[in-house]
Amino acid sequence: MNLFGTPMLAQSDIPMPESAKVHSGSYWFPDQASAFAPNYDFLYMAILWISVVFFALIVGFMIYFCIKYRRREGVGPEPSSSHNTAIEIFWSVIPSIILVWIFYAGARDYFDMRVPFDDAEEIYVTANQFNWKFVYPDGDVSKELHLVVNRPVKLIMQSEDVLHGMFIPAFRQKMDIVPGRYTYAYLAPNRVGEYRLACTEYCGEGHSRMRTICQVHTTEEDRKNTTKWENEKHVGWVNGERLFSINCSGCHSIDGGVKTGPALNTIWGEKEKLIGGEEIMVDENYVRESILEPNAKIVEGYGPVSKMNSFQGKLNDKEIGYLIDYIRYLKEPDKFPGRDAQAEPTTATAEEAGTAKPEKPAETENSIDTKTEDQDN
Amino acid sequence: MAVVEPEHGAHDDHHDHGDFIAHHFDNAEQQFDSGKLGIWLFLVTEVLFFSGLFVAYTLYRVLHPEIFDQAHVFLDKYLGFLNTLVLLFSSLTMAVAVRYAQLGKNGHVVWYVLGTMVCASAFLGVKAIEYTHKWDQGILVRSAFDYHAGHHEAPAGTLAHTLGVSEYLIYLSVIPLLVIIGFAVYAGIAKLTDKPNASFFSVCMAIAVGGYFVGAMAGHFYMEVTDGGFGGRSEAAAEMMAYENETHSDHEPTNKPVDHHDESAVDQQTAESKVAPYQGPQPDEFDQDIGIFFSIYYCMTGLHAIHIIAGIAFLAWILWRSILGHWRSDYFGPVDYVGLYWHLVDLIWIYLFPLLYLID
Amino acid sequence: MSHDHDGGFAHPAPFKLLLSVFIALVLLTILTLALSSVDLGLMGAFGFWIAMSIASFKAALVMLFFMHMYWDKPFNVLVFLSSTLFVILFIGLTLTDTSHYKNTIDEYPRQPDTSTMAP
Amino acid sequence: MATAAERKKLFGHAENNYLNCTKGIKSWMFTVDHKRIGVMYLIGVTTALFLAGVFALVLRSQLWSYDNTLLTDKMYNQMFTLHGAVMVFAFIIPSIPAALGNFVLPMMLGAKDVAFPRLNLASFYLWIFGTGFLLFAILSGKGLDTGWTFYTPYSIRTDTGVIYATFGAFILGFSSIFTGLNFLVTVNTMRAPGQGWFKMPLFLWGLYSTSIIQVLATPVLGITLLLLIAEKTMHIGIFDPKYGGDPVLFQHFFWFYSHPAVYIMILPGMGVISELIAVYSQKKVFGYSFIAFSSVAIALLGFLVWGHHMFTSGQSVVVTLIFSAITFTVAIPSAVKVFNWLATMYKGSIALTTPMCYALSFIFLFGIGGLTGLFLGALSTDIHLHDTYFVVAHFHFVMVGGTLTALLGGVFHWWPKMFGRMYNDMLGRVSCLLVFLGFNLTFFPQFVMGARGMPRRYASYDPEFQIFHQWSTIGAFVLGVGILLGFGVLVYAAFKGPKISGNPFGAASLEWQSSSPPDFHNFIHKPILCDPYDFGALVYDEELDTYIHREFMEPSEQPEMEPEPQVH
Incomplete structure (x- = not known):
């Protein structure tokens, strides 16, 4: 599997995508494929040279002293002062100044890597032992990460079991994936090619097999057409569930409980009584209107002024569609394909409850192996 | 300058070595200072040992105040208060014991150390009542938390049923009972074999461990009187209910006492309208993480209880040496060190009491 | 600590002092209990800090007199009190961090956990 | 006279x-004699070193080719876990303080023993039991595959011997606490009359600072491991996200101890080096008080930087910045020490004996280890380098290049005092050369690998890295031979070496x-x-x-x- 384009690998017979061949990393670094990479490389080299200078000084003096002041017959140590405050302060302060600069440079670049982009494409990443799954805004699913060059990306990452780490060396970006919460990583690919994506937080037996590819495409069409998508199209309500939990769950319950706003689990297709006394059927239009103009029609008991902010500009039509799917799903779950329909790996809930059972290696390993072998051959 | 002199003659100018001065110390004061610094450092490690739990407590309290609000009503603050008093009193007796050790009055030390041990055991007795009551109701750590309101009756015919106490309490009490029996038997044997010190020590130990049953009986009596305890809870919950009733006067006021000894309250709850007033603890109202509070509660009080048990062991050692009459004004270090340890256990409780029992 | 040969290095605390410290401790405990029963919401966030202040005052009494800090070497006192510094450090930095990423936990949908509830 | x-x-x-x-x-x-306990510790930690060293060689053999099948993935994971856990808990942490420190510290103070000799013996036996539990995790048949860090939730999910191992580490923690407590008290109360704080050898300052950390940080490890055991057995929901816990909180707990523990490992080594440089240059140490205070400063600052192990863990940006900034402050006292050692050599009378050779290679290797720390302290570079072989190389340069080298130098220095016999100095120097070359060969390629994106804890890897791994593996075996040679030289000397008087090195x-x-x-x-x-x-x-x-x-x-x- 040649993802790196180094001469060493180029010797192998493994066929590789055209794009991968044009790149080669330098001695210290993999390819520079993201906007962060030049900054990182610069700082790395800067620290490297600062270190080399200091190191050469230290070792140089050490060797020089060992030769010059080697022990000789009849020659004792020469007297010299045992302390010199001026020089000690000097060699404390000079390194301090350099360190302050290194900290500043590191922190500045770090902010670039951790601050969200304005119009990033949001890709949901689900990691489990020992697989990756990437879900794109339009519901496509893939096992590799496919990006479009020069389009910034926000990865919204979750883990289904233990800690994982998302690492793309060519992008100089890394972020752990922590179960029980979302973590985010921002990517700014600016070079077409195939790059490594690896798990860097130890996650169990197959940790070292939890590797995949991040491919940067030239255009959206290219991505759409050349990517091997997972067969099962991601169903809308699962996307909706995720959007709901982020945007809506603070005020709306899905178990009938009362929060700031009405519960949403049973309202689909029902008639709700509004403040003015009239009734309205909860359908696509009403949900869409409520999201975009919450004040237009308020259900009785929650007024007179809605506490909900408009999501105009925050949620696009597609996302509102997912939310509608989700509300419909809540009412009649049986009519919708379940999570399993998308071949999503089951969560380990049942396994974790009792004493830990051995994983199911056959299944997991197969999936890994087929994946890596696909790439290799 | 006579530098070569035998090391062992070097201390002739010091005052007499006591019997208990280790060979590597120059004098009693150096030994005492070393021990004292050592025990202070040990207490530092103890503080940091507990600090992990305080960190966990602080984080969950700051980040999830709601689970602390929901959970603390299960803790009876009067039982906590009783235990605080017991522990404070034991600290007093310990401090007095140290005083008499410093004065070399070994006989006094025996009685005050014994008093401390009785209090320590009594503390555990009260704790046993508290724990077993919670276990009966399924108030356990996070994963096992399964609260069910109401009285738990031991199956008829068991000893627990006859005594009207929890089965768990019977299991817990077996250990101190065996210890007491063991010491009592040994006291008799020692008496017969003419070992008065050992006999006296064993009697003292039996009395000391007997404190457990004093504490347990006091706790049980309190539970009986208050009809299942929950002094803190009924009061707080009643006031909260009164407050809720004012604000939601359009709803059916529920003046039912909050101890929910029957399951009907649960049905009533589900029958309530959407905006139900606060009704006191009901299983389905809890945040699913409420068990984390009890995880922390059990970890903190459990670790504290382990320290109490260890303290009893140390005190037994002090008791034995007091009976042998070891202490004098230049050698009382061990009493002082164990005393410091005991006061630290008290200190930790001084913080645990408001942190766990008195959450507003 | 000055070392006088007559009294040795022992500093027996007067019995009356110990007793009065104990009484003070009991009174302070009652005070905490009373405050927690009476105020109920009126004190708000201050209730916690008042309770902690009283507890710290009690702790100070125990340390000063029961633990003989009053007569002890300053170095020992420093050693012991430094531990609280590290506890504060531990709590402070950890809390600063968790409170900053708390929102990412809160917004995460959790499945209600029923697997371990007893039947 | x-x-x-x-x-x-x-x-x-x-x-x-x-x-x-x-x-x-x-x-x-x-025995309660500190010298005998020191010797027993030396035997114990050497055993642990060999055991963990064998694990390391097995690891390196597996990594010889990119898809080696010498070990299964599972066995590989167990192997690196045991290598890490035994090395850290059973070897490095007790190595210099408990073995050399026990032997030397009371004598440096002119005292007859440590303050609490029985506690000293107890901590030795705790070490034995703790190590036993750790090893029992292997023998229990399930192994241990969490990594030495026991990160949750994996450590809760895995069915391997986590409980034995954590309990072992818990006991080892108390062994470490008692040693530290003993040393603190001994230094405080048992200095020879007239020996002021600034008349102490710098090794004692190193040990004193180490002991401060042991007493203050290790209890937190204790409670962390207890909570982990409780979490694993009862699911108390503090660290387990499934029950509302927070895995990142575990990392805070763990590193609050384990970062200061890094200084438990290196500070005594620095103390040893201060002694060696001074003795074999026959020069008064330059800037005594700077070196002494830098030890204490490192110890205290070491408590403020634990978050730099967590820059990519989901820690918040604010705290990440704070930790990064404080991390750089630790670099200063470390740098000061190195400069002062050089200044001590200036105009000295330098004898390149075996201990001095080890001391010089310490300066070389610790120099690299310290300077590469800058890459990891800086935030943006750490994002890339975190959890890669760069980190592996960095901390091995500090712990092996630093602590192990210092330990060997110190053992060669005090060996004649311990056993009254001299070793073959030429063979000693050869062992030093082998250790030095083997070490660099092992770990220098790992910097390059790491920078190019080779993640750590990988049983198999991308073929690109194979050549680096092969260099590394060869180096590991050379390093092993070097250590064995040094060991042989010493053991031979202890029994057959020429007899020697009290102070051969001046x-x-x-x-x-x-x-x-x-x-x-x-x-x-x-x-x-x-x-x-x-x-x-x-x-x-x-x-x-x-x-x-x-x-x-x-x-x-x-x-x-x-x-x-x-x-x-």
């Missing part, structure tokens, strides 16, 4: 000494004012207090072939010129 016969008794080779004053296995098992600290091996009571006479680096106070006694304090010589015997120190 003392006659020649007295001098021979005081400073010569002692036939009756702490090693043979009592006989039988029980006299060792129940060191001025108090432990050398005794016979070799020392008497059971350490000193037969009261040692003469002098500045530990006042080498001018020593004179050479030709009859004994050793250095002794000027005041023990008859005026007539004192040479008029300064004696030239002898190289052995």
Whole structure:
């Protein structure tokens, strides 16, 4: 599997995508494929040279002293002062100044890597032992990460079991994936090619097999057409569930409980009584209107002024569609394909409850192996 | 300058070595200072040992105040208060014991150390009542938390049923009972074999461990009187209910006492309208993480209880040496060190009491 | 600590002092209990800090007199009190961090956990 | 002043000494003598070192080719876990403090023993039991595959011997606490009369700072591991996200101990190096108080930087910045120490004996280890380098290149004092050279691999990295041979080496004012207090072939010129 384009690998017979061949990393670094990479490389080299200078000084003096002041017959140590405050302060302060600069440079670049982009494409990443799954805004699913060059990306990452780490060396970006919460990583690919994506937080037996590819495409069409998508199209309500939990769950319950706003689990297709006394059927239009103009029609008991902010500009039509799917799903779950329909790996809930059972290696390993072998051959 | 002199003659100018001065110390004061610094450092490690739990407590309290609000009503603050008093009193007796050790009055030390041990055991007795009551109701750590309101009756015919106490309490009490029996038997044997010190020590130990049953009986009596305890809870919950009733006067006021000894309250709850007033603890109202509070509660009080048990062991050692009459004004270090340890256990409780029992 | 040969290095605390410290401790405990029963919401966030202040005052009494800090070497006192510094450090930095990423936990949908509830 | 016969008794080779004053296995098992306990610790930690070293060689063999099948993934994971856990908990943390420190510390203070000899023995047995539990995790058949960090939730999910191992580490923690507590008290209350804080050898400052960390940080490890055990057995929901816990909180708990523990590992090593450089340059240490205070400063600052292990863990940006900033402050005292060592060598009389060779390679390797820390302290570079082989190389440069090298240097330095016999210096230097070359060959390629994106803890890897791994594996075996050679040289010397007198190297600290091996009571006479680096106070006694304090010589015997120190 040649993802790196180094001469060493180029010797192998493994066929590789055209794009991968044009790149080669330098001695210290993999390819520079993201906007962060030049900054990182610069700082790395800067620290490297600062270190080399200091190191050469230290070792140089050490060797020089060992030769010059080697022990000789009849020659004792020469007297010299045992302390010199001026020089000690000097060699404390000079390194301090350099360190302050290194900290500043590191922190500045770090902010670039951790601050969200304005119009990033949001890709949901689900990691489990020992697989990756990437879900794109339009519901496509893939096992590799496919990006479009020069389009910034926000990865919204979750883990289904233990800690994982998302690492793309060519992008100089890394972020752990922590179960029980979302973590985010921002990517700014600016070079077409195939790059490594690896798990860097130890996650169990197959940790070292939890590797995949991040491919940067030239255009959206290219991505759409050349990517091997997972067969099962991601169903809308699962996307909706995720959007709901982020945007809506603070005020709306899905178990009938009362929060700031009405519960949403049973309202689909029902008639709700509004403040003015009239009734309205909860359908696509009403949900869409409520999201975009919450004040237009308020259900009785929650007024007179809605506490909900408009999501105009925050949620696009597609996302509102997912939310509608989700509300419909809540009412009649049986009519919708379940999570399993998308071949999503089951969560380990049942396994974790009792004493830990051995994983199911056959299944997991197969999936890994087929994946890596696909790439290799 | 006579530098070569035998090391062992070097201390002739010091005052007499006591019997208990280790060979590597120059004098009693150096030994005492070393021990004292050592025990202070040990207490530092103890503080940091507990600090992990305080960190966990602080984080969950700051980040999830709601689970602390929901959970603390299960803790009876009067039982906590009783235990605080017991522990404070034991600290007093310990401090007095140290005083008499410093004065070399070994006989006094025996009685005050014994008093401390009785209090320590009594503390555990009260704790046993508290724990077993919670276990009966399924108030356990996070994963096992399964609260069910109401009285738990031991199956008829068991000893627990006859005594009207929890089965768990019977299991817990077996250990101190065996210890007491063991010491009592040994006291008799020692008496017969003419070992008065050992006999006296064993009697003292039996009395000391007997404190457990004093504490347990006091706790049980309190539970009986208050009809299942929950002094803190009924009061707080009643006031909260009164407050809720004012604000939601359009709803059916529920003046039912909050101890929910029957399951009907649960049905009533589900029958309530959407905006139900606060009704006191009901299983389905809890945040699913409420068990984390009890995880922390059990970890903190459990670790504290382990320290109490260890303290009893140390005190037994002090008791034995007091009976042998070891202490004098230049050698009382061990009493002082164990005393410091005991006061630290008290200190930790001084913080645990408001942190766990008195959450507003 | 000055070392006088007559009294040795022992500093027996007067019995009356110990007793009065104990009484003070009991009174302070009652005070905490009373405050927690009476105020109920009126004190708000201050209730916690008042309770902690009283507890710290009690702790100070125990340390000063029961633990003989009053007569002890300053170095020992420093050693012991430094531990609280590290506890504060531990709590402070950890809390600063968790409170900053708390929102990412809160917004995460959790499945209600029923697997371990007893039947 | 003392006659020649007295001098021979005081400073010569002692036939009756702490090693043979009592006989039988029980006299060792129940000894409270700090010297014997130190020797037993030395044997113990060496065993742990070999065990963990074998694990390391197995690991490196697996990594010889990119898809090696020598080990299964599962076995590989267990192997690196055991390598890490045994090395960290059973070897490095107790190595210098408990083995060398136990032997040397009371003697450097002119004391007869540590303050609490029985506690000392207890902590040795705790070490035995703790290590036993750790190893039991292997023998229990399930192994241990969490990594030495026991990160949740994996450690909760895995069915391997986490509970045994954590319990072992818990016990080892208490062993470490008791050693630290003992040393703190000993240094505080048992210094020889007149030996002020600034008359102590710098090794003691290193040990003192280490002990501060052991006492303050290790209890947090204890409670962390207890909570982990509770989480694993009862699911208390503090660290387990499934029950509302927070895995990142575990990392805070863990690193609150484990970062300071890094300084438990390196500070005593720095102390040893300060001694070696001074003795073998025959120069007073330059900037004594700077070195002394830098040890304490490192110890205290070490408590403020634990979050730099968590820059990519989901820690918040604010805290990440704070930790990064404080991390850089730790670099200053470390740099100051290195500069001061160099300045000590300036105009000295440098003898390249085995211990000095180890000290010089320490400066070299620790220099690299410290400087590469800058890459990891800077935030943006750490994002890329975190959890890669760069980190692996960095901390091995510090822990092996630093601590292990210092330990070997220190053992070579004090070995004649321990056993009264001299080793073959030339072979000792060869062992140093092998260790140095092997070490660099092992770990330097790992920097390059890491920078190019090779993640750590991988049983198989991308073929690109194979060549680096092969260099690394070759180096590991060379390193192993070097350590074995050094070990052989020492063991041979202990039994067959030429007998030697009290102070063959011309060191001025108090432990050398005794016979070799020392008497059971350490000193037969009261040692003469002098500045530990006042080498001018020593004179050479030709009859004994050793250095002794000027005041023990008859005026007539004192040479008029300064004696030239002898190289052995």
